[in-house]
Amino acid sequence: MATNKPHVVCVPVPFQGHINPMFKLANLLHSRGIYITMVLTEFNVARLASSSSTESHFLEGFNDFSIEVIPDGLPPDNKRSVFNLHEVCYSFQAVQGEPKMAIRSLLMRLLESPDTPPITSVISDSMMNFVPEVCIELGIPLLHFFTTSACGMLGYMQYDELVKRGDFPLKDESYLTNGYLDTSIEWVPGLIKEARMKHLPTFLRTTDPNEIIFNYLAESARNAKVAAGLILNTFDDLESEVLKEIGKVITNIYTIGPLPKLTQQANEQELLPLSGSLWKEDDNCLEWLDKRSPKSVIYVNFGSIAVLTPEQLKEFAWGLANSKHPFLWIIRSDLVIGESNIITEDCYREEIKDRGLISSWCLQEKVLQHPSIAVFLTHCGWNSTLESIGEGVPMICWPFIGEQQMNSLYAGQEWRVGVEMEEGSVQREGVEGLVRDMMEGEKGKELKGKAMEWKKKTDEATKPGGSSYNNFNKLVRNLAGKEN
Ligand code: UDP
Numbered sequence: 297m298a299t300n301k302p303h304v305v306c307v308p309v310p311f312q313g314h315i316n317p318m319f320k321l322a323n324l325l326h327s328r329g330i331y332i333t334m335v336l337t338e339f340n341v342a343r344l345a346s347s348s349s350t351e352s353h354f355l356e357g358f359n360d361f362s363i364e365v366i367p368d369g370l371p372p373d374n375k376r377s378v379f380n381l382h383e384v385c386y387s388f389q390a391v392q393g394e395p396k397m398a399i400r401s402l403l404m405r406l407l408e409s410p411d412t413p414p415i416t417s418v419i420s421d422s423m424m425n426f427v428p429e430v431c432i433e434l435g436i437p438l439l440h441f442f443t444t445s446a447c448g449m450l451g452y453m454q455y456d457e458l459v460k461r462g463d464f465p466l467k468d469e470s471y472l473t474n475g476y477l478d479t480s481i482e483w484v485p486g487l488i489k490e491a492r493m494k495h496l497p498t499f500l501r502t503t504d505p506n507e508i509i510f511n512y513l514a515e516s517a518r519n520a521k522v523a524a525g526l527i528l529n530t531f532d533d534l535e536s537e538v539l540k541e542i543g544k545v546i547t548n549i550y551t552i553g554p555l556p557k558l559t560q561q562a563n564e565q566e567l568l569p570l571s572g573s574l575w576k577e578d579d580n581c582l583e584w585l586d587k588r589s590p591k592s593v594i595y596v597n598f599g600s601i602a603v604l605t606p607e608q609l610k611e612f613a614w615g616l617a618n619s620k621h622p623f624l625w626i627i628r629s630d631l632v633i634g635e636s637n638i639i640t641e642d643c644y645r646e647e648i649k650d651r652g653l654i655s656s657w658c659l660q661e662k663v664l665q666h667p668s669i670a671v672f673l674t675h676c677g678w679n680s681t682l683e684s685i686g687e688g689v690p691m692i693c694w695p696f697i698g699e700q701q702m703n704s705l706y707a708g709q710e711w712r713v714g715v716e717m718e719e720g721s722v723q724r725e726g727v728e729g730l731v732r733d734m735m736e737g738e739k740g741k742e743l744k745g746k747a748m749e750w751k752k753k754t755d756e757a758t759k760p761g762g763s764s765y766n767n768f769n770k771l772v773r774n775l776a777g778k779e780n
């Protein structure tokens with residue numbers, strides 16, 4: 297039986313780093329009396345249903361929170377990893393494609409369904425390019441959620457200007473290595489002066505003007521400007537200059553981050569047991585961490601998409617081992633390209649046996665909250681970066697793809713909570729040196745101090761009266777039709 301609650305349909309991009317913040321947002325909105333329909337792809341629904349023990353009834357949804365399923369348009373045997381980002385974009389861009397048709401008929405069905413309240417808004421990830429057109433056609437108000445950092449988003453927003461200036465696509469492949477990417481982009485207002493071409497979204501680095509991801513993301517950035525509002529998982533203090541710039545183009549912005557912190561502030565009783573992990577969570581590492589001294593462990597995790605070459609794996613492995621500090625390293629089953637992801641050398645296992653734990657997908661937020669964690673060696677995905685900032689954990693930043701390069705730059709130069717590694721090649725001596733600096737040197741102390749300052753600011757932003765807390769309330773009121 298339908299209630300008369302506001303009804304928000306949430307459409308995340310089917311990748312882990314997009315699902316997590318959308319789930320958090322949806323859970324918080326649900327706790328504030330909003331009916332949620334979460335739209336997921338068939339492939340991810342199957343993974344979510346099998347990944348977490350707390351979610352065995354996941355598919356049935358919860359009270360006033362239903363799950364709807366659409367195809368992602370890819371063939372069943374497709375691995376749906378970073379290697380086929382092109383195919384995902386291609387499928388999502390198709391005018392008469394399966395995902396677009398499926399969301400259209402889903403929204404039409406929900407508009408008429410007697411079982412759910414009438415749809416009041418759609419919150420779509422800005423990178424679901426096929427959603428805006430359908431919402432306009434059906435007359436449903438649309439809010440966008442751009443799940444990257446604001447500084448990362450500002451990079452995406454430069455696409456059209458970069459093309460107009462002739463800066464991208466690249467003239468030829470030599471531009472990848474001839475120093476061109478070190479060119480300053482001081483002309484982009486709002487970014488810090490240290491920003492270079494190499495900090496712009498890596499998807500720009502193509503020589504082909506028709507390249508699918510290149511064009512797809514240009515459209516996502518354009519789309520974000522036309523929705524009735526924009527939700528960002530950041531907070532005003534953290535990215536004030538960048539937000540000022542975005543605010544010149546998009547007026548109705550809700551900065552409500554960090555969402556993990558806003559979630560911690562919410563009443564636990566009112567939240568659903570909803571985790572968005574696509575991998576089965578292994579919490580053995582938490583017991584291992586319990587046995588380590590406070591602030592003694594390097595936590596290493598490159599998120600859900602980054603991949604390593606076997607050489608990079610080895611260099612990171614020996615760098616960590618040679619530092620002689622304890623470490624917890626999460627190695628996804630598909631982390632290493634083409635080869636076994638296990639360090640097979642017997643001498644390595646012998647070397648680390650008393651101080652290194654290699655484990656599989658963990659509850660990262662819990663790990664970062666653990667008192668034993670001293671430093672996070674991360675690829676700087678935005679969720680990981682924010683989760684680290686929110687827990688006061690300084691970072692060693694090894695960016696991989698997308699806007700991670702910009703996040704790493706800001707972590708190093710602006711927020712001063714991280715040391716930046718060059719993307720790409722890794723050397724064990726470099727890793728060992730950075731770990732020692734962070735664990736034993738002045739640099740580590742300085743960054744730790746800064747990280748704790750930012751943690752305090754995240755607490756302030758998300759507690760009652762804070763900027764993100766207030767903006768979230770405004771969003772709820774808006775969704776409930778009580779305010780424009
Ligand atoms: N994550 C996790 N356990 C892991 C690895 C990652 O829970 O072992 C979560 C992490 O907390 C974050 C998300 O997965 O919320 C990864 O998103 P992020 O933006 O950091 O990187 P991406 O995976 O998109 O590259």
